[in-house]
Amino acid sequence: MTDLSLVIRPERPEDAPAIERLHARAFGPGRFARTAYRLREGAAERVDLGITASVGSFLVGSVRMGPVRTGATSFVMLGPLAVDPSFAGRGIGGTLTRAAIEGARQAGEGLVILVGDAPYYARFGFTPVPPGRLSLPGPVDPARLLWLELADGFSAGASGLVEARGASL
Template identity: 65%
Template sequence: MTELSLLIRTEQPIDSEAIERLHERAFGPGRFARTASRLREGASHLLDLSFTALVGTLLVGSVRMTPVMAGGVPALMLGPLTVEPAFESRGIGAALMRRALDAAKAKGHTLVLLVGDEPYYSRFGFKRIPPQQLQLPGPVNPIRFLALELVDGAMAGAKGLVSLLPQDA
């Protein structure tokens, strides 16, 4: 089989329909009931920190970052990270993660949160959030609630409820 080149680029507004179809294939209709999805409802993700992966003209992956408040600390909520099922296990998700995290750090962000599998995300530096330090506005398995400090000590002041960042902030 011929190797196809992968292009990772900043998400464009025109990508939204293809990304929604990708989320539908990867996560199914139950995705809307998840706490992390419900938190992001009504919020705009940051296009300059959200990326797509393309093979030719086919969109095969996406990662998004949404601004939130982690207690009293500004943070980013990463997700969803999605890869087209037929293209999984090829390093696309990891490439999207690295690109998004590098961009967030370069823009001065200090803390990234997500809900996901610790064995996968720990290779990027994500760690379990200590019990009761932060809470999401809905049920979540606490072993899946993870954080990455882009700046040492960023979690120190993050205590309480995770909520959307006011849109005018």
């Protein structure tokens, strides 16, 4: 990341169009078919937990958190995490992930889940969800369903189908 004047800051509502363009560049049209995107459909993001990365006026990265629940247990889902392909491999994704986790912790969240690459997310403390504990509304490779407990013992209450919930700002 040397030679970049990278600015990491909280997401603002006016960032939404630039974030959508970033998602199109980073993920392409196939993103809409993924289970994680289907879970987010119609759900409000926790804009208070979103983080962006910019170089000058160009948005080069973004991570969002979405409010989810299983039964009465509410927590957040990390994603999407997107970095502009021309800025990949410079540590921006890791910087955004760490900032998002810390934001969720400071907001009092007890658990963060995501669908992603276990070797990549292990460095942040994510581990595979134990078999049979959580399910998503669509197909997901169980090895890619990960969680990070932010409050000791919180995951004991998380079991069942994960559903989107309205944002609580």
